[in-house]
Amino acid sequence: MTVSPRGSARTEAIMRTALELGRETGYAKLSMEAVAARAGAGKHTLYRRWPSKGALLLDSLLHLHAPDLDYPDTGDVVADLRTQIHAAVDLLGNPPFGPLYRALIGEAQHDPRLAADLNKRFVTPQTEKTVARLRTARERGELSPAFDLDLAMAVLSGPLYFRLLITQEPLTHAYVDRLLRALFDGMGA
Amino acid sequence: MTVSPRGSARTEAIMRTALELGRETGYAKLSMEAVAARAGAGKHTLYRRWPSKGALLLDSLLHLHAPDLDYPDTGDVVADLRTQIHAAVDLLGNPPFGPLYRALIGEAQHDPRLAADLNKRFVTPQTEKTVARLRTARERGELSPAFDLDLAMAVLSGPLYFRLLITQEPLTHAYVDRLLRALFDGMGA
Amino acid sequence: MTVSPRGSARTEAIMRTALELGRETGYAKLSMEAVAARAGAGKHTLYRRWPSKGALLLDSLLHLHAPDLDYPDTGDVVADLRTQIHAAVDLLGNPPFGPLYRALIGEAQHDPRLAADLNKRFVTPQTEKTVARLRTARERGELSPAFDLDLAMAVLSGPLYFRLLITQEPLTHAYVDRLLRALFDGMGA
Amino acid sequence: MTVSPRGSARTEAIMRTALELGRETGYAKLSMEAVAARAGAGKHTLYRRWPSKGALLLDSLLHLHAPDLDYPDTGDVVADLRTQIHAAVDLLGNPPFGPLYRALIGEAQHDPRLAADLNKRFVTPQTEKTVARLRTARERGELSPAFDLDLAMAVLSGPLYFRLLITQEPLTHAYVDRLLRALFDGMGA
DNA sequence: GATTAATCGAGACGGTACGTCTTGTCTTCGG
DNA sequence: CCGAAGACAAGACGTACCGTCTCGATTAATC
Numbered sequence: 001m002t003v004s005p006r007g008s009a010r011t012e013a014i015m016r017t018a019l020e021l022g023r024e025t026g027y028a029k030l031s032m033e034a035v036a037a038r039a040g041a042g043k044h045t046l047y048r049r050w051p052s053k054g055a056l057l058l059d060s061l062l063h064l065h066a067p068d069l070d071y072p073d074t075g076d077v078v079a080d081l082r083t084q085i086h087a088a089v090d091l092l093g094n095p096p097f098g099p100l101y102r103a104l105i106g107e108a109q110h111d112p113r114l115a116a117d118l119n120k121r122f123v124t125p126q127t128e129k130t131v132a133r134l135r136t137a138r139e140r141g142e143l144s145p146a147f148d149l150d151l152a153m154a155v156l157s158g159p160l161y162f163r164l165l166i167t168q169e170p171l172t173h174a175y176v177d178r179l180l181r182a183l184f185d186g187m188g189a
Numbered sequence: 190m191t192v193s194p195r196g197s198a199r200t201e202a203i204m205r206t207a208l209e210l211g212r213e214t215g216y217a218k219l220s221m222e223a224v225a226a227r228a229g230a231g232k233h234t235l236y237r238r239w240p241s242k243g244a245l246l247l248d249s250l251l252h253l254h255a256p257d258l259d260y261p262d263t264g265d266v267v268a269d270l271r272t273q274i275h276a277a278v279d280l281l282g283n284p285p286f287g288p289l290y291r292a293l294i295g296e297a298q299h300d301p302r303l304a305a306d307l308n309k310r311f312v313t314p315q316t317e318k319t320v321a322r323l324r325t326a327r328e329r330g331e332l333s334p335a336f337d338l339d340l341a342m343a344v345l346s347g348p349l350y351f352r353l354l355i356t357q358e359p360l361t362h363a364y365v366d367r368l369l370r371a372l373f374d375g376m377g378a
Numbered sequence: 379m380t381v382s383p384r385g386s387a388r389t390e391a392i393m394r395t396a397l398e399l400g401r402e403t404g405y406a407k408l409s410m411e412a413v414a415a416r417a418g419a420g421k422h423t424l425y426r427r428w429p430s431k432g433a434l435l436l437d438s439l440l441h442l443h444a445p446d447l448d449y450p451d452t453g454d455v456v457a458d459l460r461t462q463i464h465a466a467v468d469l470l471g472n473p474p475f476g477p478l479y480r481a482l483i484g485e486a487q488h489d490p491r492l493a494a495d496l497n498k499r500f501v502t503p504q505t506e507k508t509v510a511r512l513r514t515a516r517e518r519g520e521l522s523p524a525f526d527l528d529l530a531m532a533v534l535s536g537p538l539y540f541r542l543l544i545t546q547e548p549l550t551h552a553y554v555d556r557l558l559r560a561l562f563d564g565m566g567a
Numbered sequence: 568m569t570v571s572p573r574g575s576a577r578t579e580a581i582m583r584t585a586l587e588l589g590r591e592t593g594y595a596k597l598s599m600e601a602v603a604a605r606a607g608a609g610k611h612t613l614y615r616r617w618p619s620k621g622a623l624l625l626d627s628l629l630h631l632h633a634p635d636l637d638y639p640d641t642g643d644v645v646a647d648l649r650t651q652i653h654a655a656v657d658l659l660g661n662p663p664f665g666p667l668y669r670a671l672i673g674e675a676q677h678d679p680r681l682a683a684d685l686n687k688r689f690v691t692p693q694t695e696k697t698v699a700r701l702r703t704a705r706e707r708g709e710l711s712p713a714f715d716l717d718l719a720m721a722v723l724s725g726p727l728y729f730r731l732l733i734t735q736e737p738l739t740h741a742y743v744d745r746l747l748r749a750l751f752d753g754m755g756a
Numbered sequence: 757g758a759t760t761a762a763t764c765g766a767g768a769c770g771g772t773a774c775g776t777c778t779t780g781t782c783t784t785c786g787g
Numbered sequence: 788c789c790g791a792a793g794a795c796a797a798g799a800c801g802t803a804c805c806g807t808c809t810c811g812a813t814t815a816a817t818c
């Protein structure tokens with residue numbers, strides 16, 4: 001990608017401003033107009049780079065809070081999952097990432113392009129890392145050959161997103177641990 | 190001269206119009222203005238009843254598609270959950286309820302009052318019914334005394350909402366069955 | 379509990395409230411709605427009596443500040459005119475009558491019915507009194523038989539209204555005296 | 568795609584539309600909304616230029632009917648005044664200027680900023696021209712050194728405005744002539 | 757005194773316009 | 788020649804009044 005250094009500097013400044021405003025006023029009150037004004041940029045300059053405020057914010061979030069959610073591999077899959085999901089939950093459940101991420105998912109419900117982007121650039125990579133770590137464990141025999149990797153992923157993520165988006169209860173480490181126990185030790189039915 | 194119906198007649202007519210427009214144009218393009226115009230109502234009449242288009246749509250959805258998601262009790266808890274969650278998934282995963290419900294959850298991400306309403310009037314009642322049915326089963330000894338009711342609820346709901354809101358994969362009966370099997374038979378870890 | 383007065387008592391109370399509000403907020407911010415609310419009256423009760431806020435205010439002004447602008451007849455026409463026009467100018471040039479009267483004339487520019495009422499109930503009676511006093515003087519020989527009564531009237535009133543409505547300079551006794559001198563002694567052309 | 572004219576072209580088009588609508592529907596029924604719609608302009612574009620419909624109409628009237636009321640100087644002050652006031656009366660007493668001018672004066676009664684503008688941009692310049700012509704005559708000795716210029720001005724204008732705004736009798740040349748005669752020949756008191 | 761009939765308050769209702777805001781496109785002009 | 792600055796059309800926002808209309812509750816006049 002051949003962007004002039006001046007261009008990318010401009011781009012970064014705008015993204016920084018977007019996050020700043022997002023943090024201050026919340027996503028709902030954020031407008032391309034306001035970001036342009038605050039950043040001292042023309043609106044055209046924003047629209048040239050991002051098609052919507054959702055795209056701008058997604059980009060800003062990923063560039064400036066580039067989440068480092070890579071999996072450790074200590075040999076103990078449960079411990080590794082625990083480590084990593086605790087980190088994920090700390091990221092998603094707290095400012096500044098959390099509220100903006102929630103807002104982006106909200107926006108994505110009426111904007112299919114944003115939904116696709118969000119999936120492609122954040123959700124899918126994360127889920128794939130988790131599935132990959134589980135697969136490694138299954139290959140090593142830590143998990144039964146019939147272990148349903150995708151379903152396990154969903155059982156871990158789903159309840160967290162449900163809390164984040166629906167009930168808005170806090171995402172705690174304790175809750176993650178309950179989920180892991182249920183997943184690997186069973187519900188005791 | 191045409192007399193405007195008062196009170197609840199007016200209210201219902203507006204809600205019907207709101208859903209109609211919601212179905213036609215989608216939530217994003219819906220405006221209080223348009224609903225008022227189509228319903229032949231003054232804007233004030235809408236704002237007198239609902240503080241936002243989110244509130245209007247939530248109300249419309251619940252009044253006019255009053256979901257009948259009561260649990261059967263055949264004595265077999267797994268079969269009963271299956272019956273009921275299949276029904277829930279048919280409702281949430283298809284028009285007209287599905288898309289509008291998704292949109293409302295989206296809107297709720299920037300509107301705390303709507304989020305609270307959504308929980309109070311739809312989500313919480315549904316989860317409580319599920320938890321109640323599970324509790325009955327536990328009291329009868331169908332489930333172990335240590336069975337974590339809330340967690341089970343979350344394991345069933347979470348992945349469905351994750352599909353609905355994040356990955357937008359279809360909500361199938363088969364997927365529900367996979368979840369139920371995982372919950373009651375374990376993951377085979 | 380609260381007793382609603384009927385008939386003319388109600389009417390007077392509303393008029394009093396109208397003037398009160400007019401004084402406080404100015405004519406522009408006055409609304410039938412506000413008068414009704416402040417007076418603890420239904421809007422219907424106002425519209426039953428007056429077709430517009432202009433009509434209400436005109437009525438209120440004339441009933442509650444019933445101007446006593448009758449002419450003295452001391453035998454000296456100039457002195458009598460002077461007395462009376464000084465009084466008129468004190469009324470029109472000062473609160474509460476002045477500002478509301480100005481506003482009514484303003485409103486009358488887009489409301490022909492109000493214009494007609496204003497003329498019939500206030501302006502014409504006043505001019506006729508002046509003309510009558512002048513006619514008496516002419517009949518007594520104080521003025522020449524060719525003296526143009528209507529024109530004299532206009533020369534006295536016109537400049538005062540011009541100040542009131544256009545330049546908004548104060549209406550002073552001194553200015554009235556200058557006008558009277560010009561009228562009776564000539565401009566010295 | 569149609570390109571919207573910018574700047575002064577847009578401004579003129581809007582003013583033309585405003586007068587057009589003013590003529591058709593009258594000032595009272597005129598709305599910023601309607602002007603914007605008819606002109607194919609956004610409402611913001613109107614509000615960017617004028618703070619109120621009064622300001623818009625005043626501007627429109629002065630730009631598009633720029634009254635040419637300059638005084639001739641034939642050496643005969645009475646004849647010159649007569650010529651010029653006849654012209655003024657033709658302008659003020661007839662459409663399209665007359666009714667809109669009346670409406671503006673009406674509006675100015677509740678809008679001090681409009682009142683100030685009206686004075687500054689129309690009334691004062693006209694009166695000053697008249698006073699200047701009279702002053703020239705006084706300096707030449709056509710009028711007595713004691714001749715009260717401002718008062719003469721008021722005696723000529725006042726009755727005309729009185730007719731325009733209060734009694735709504737027509738502004739005729741004959742009436743102007745009566746006024747001039749009274750002013751220069753006296754009332755014959 | 758009981759029964760009408762009118763009058764009242766309260767405020768819902770369909771409308772219209774307000775003045776503000778944001779969106780995404782298009783122009784202008786300075787560096 | 789690019790980019791800031793912002794003009795522009797479009798149209799929704801939420802508010803304010805308009806004048807009409809129900810709705811019961813009071814009140815006064817008639818029986």
